[in-house]
Amino acid sequence: MGRHRRIFGPEAFLLAVAILAAPGIAADIPKVDLPAKIAASSRPFAYDADGGLSGPGGAFIESATANSQFVLLGEDHYLRETPRFAAALYRMLHARHGFRHLVVEQDRYAMEDVLAPERRGDAKEIGKWVRRYPGSFEFGSDQDIGLLALAGKLDRGAMAICGIEQAVGAPRYLEDLARMAPRSEVRNEVEALHALALKLDSEPTYSVNFLIAPGTLERLERLRSIYGAQPGSRADEMLLGLIRSAEIFGYYRRAEAGEPVGLFNNTVREDWFKRLFMRCYRHMAGDGALPKAMFKFGSNHMFRGKNPTQAFPIGNFAHEFATANGREAYGLLIVPLIGTGYGDIPAELRVMLPAEVPLVPTVVDLRALRPLQRWLRASLKEVESTAFREIVNGYDAIVLLPGEGPATMMLSGLRSIG
Structure with missing residues (x-):
């Protein structure tokens, strides 16, 4: 037969017969107590007096991000509690892991203005600037302004905040x-x-x-x-x-x-994010140290792999880039809980959440649930199963924020678009 073997020879036939005859192979799927597994992977956290993270969930996030060059926060916009969590997370990353940079879905030059000496670290002065140039701030809520002020205080470098929005x-x-x-x-x-x-x-x-x-x-x-x-x-x-x-x-x-041409609205935008991020990164790396940055973007931009709108987003770029640098990226998907119960949270997310709706902020470890995908998606429709796979493989944890509500706009006095 020379170098080539027949694909369907006698050996293949005998192997097929043996597989069919073997009792239980690929027939009986072991049962898994999914509620117990999800409960074991869920940890509550709180905010301490200094605005940082505390409790079992806080300790978990600190440990899970220890080897991360980039931490990626995927959010829904114009909410009150999400920027509060982002600020607490950034405080911890700065204090415990040496993070010095905040990368945001905001205009490049607007973030330069935020870091100008007369506004740096001062939420009231930033609010006045947002009022003067409302179109320059995609997210100009009191809570988002507070996060920008915090980042400007924690690090005094020129790249403390990097805006990479178009x-x-x-x-x-x-x-x-x-x-x-x-x-x-x-x-x-x-x-x-x-x-x-x-x-x-x-x-x-x-x-x-x-x-x-x-x-x-x-x-x-x-x-x-x-x-x-x-x-x-x-x-x-x-x-x-x-x-x-x-x-x-x-x-x-x-x-x-x-x-x-709708696809290009997503793909060209993600490529532009990457171009502007690399411009920032070269400045961040100017002192020879490995830059560590937290990203805060809409959840569609923070996926590992291809995102639901068929682009390879800046989040995937950050994962690959961190790997190339011998580190990793860690992605957290923020799921706001508005009102009581899980409300309109889609099925592909609900199958990964605790049976009892948390009353306090809670982090769910998706890395622990990832091997259970087969069981978790068993009840889902095909389209839901696709979305489930994107989430469980695209993020490393889910952060549940009970009591979420609309952001406020008192510092700028502008009308909210949320």
Whole structure:
């Protein structure tokens, strides 16, 4: 027969007969007490007097993140308790594991403004800036502002906070571009765009009407061509950021109109996250130490592997990058509990949660439940089973936050969009 063996030869036939004859092989699935396993994997935690984590759950998270270069927090937005947990987690990571950087789903230049000496670490002053530039802060609640102030206090470095969101708050960009404009005709075009942006985004809240509007992308591309900024300069980075953002928002607008480009709204955005993160990372690593960072993003961005919107997100990039550096990333999915019971929490999540709804914050260890996937998903429909696999393999723990509610906006006085 030479080098090649027949796939279905006598040996294969005899093996098949033996398997069919063997009693119990692949027929009897051992029973697992899932409620007991989930209960054993669930640990309550609390907040101590200093705003840090305490209790069995706090000790578990501290131990679970000990070898992490990156800790990834996947959230629902515009809630009150989630940023509070994020602040407590960051305090612990900073104190126990030497984390010095907070990476957020916020505008790059807005985070530079937050770290300016006159605002750094001061929630009230940051709130005033949010009021002045509402479109620059995708998440400008009192609780999110408090987290930004904390990060600015805990570390005094230039990269204490890194914003890697696509450009938002076009008026803030265009003000700087007008000041840096090399010629009067360029300045006139910038000022015309600035006036249009103020008109389209005039409400006292976060909005991106200018960037998503038809024709904006083309006007920004023309502006970059006549501006003549040196590649890599602040002006060129601002122009490129506005262009990429108008492109990404444009995919969303066009998809809503029926054009098959919705995928690119996700994939191009995730690639832009990675580009801006690597820019921050190179600065973080400037002193030769291994940078350690906590990420706080919408849950879709923090998955390990491909996320539900068919992109390989910044979260997956962080996992792979940490592995390449000889460390790991640890992902926590925040599940807010609003009202009583599990309410509208989907089935693919409910099968991993304690039978009794927790009355206090609780962390569920998904690494311990991962080997039980076959049993956990047995009652799920096919579409639910797919979502279950994405979660149990894409995150390392679930954090349940009872008593969750809407964020407040007192520091900025803006209208919430949550």
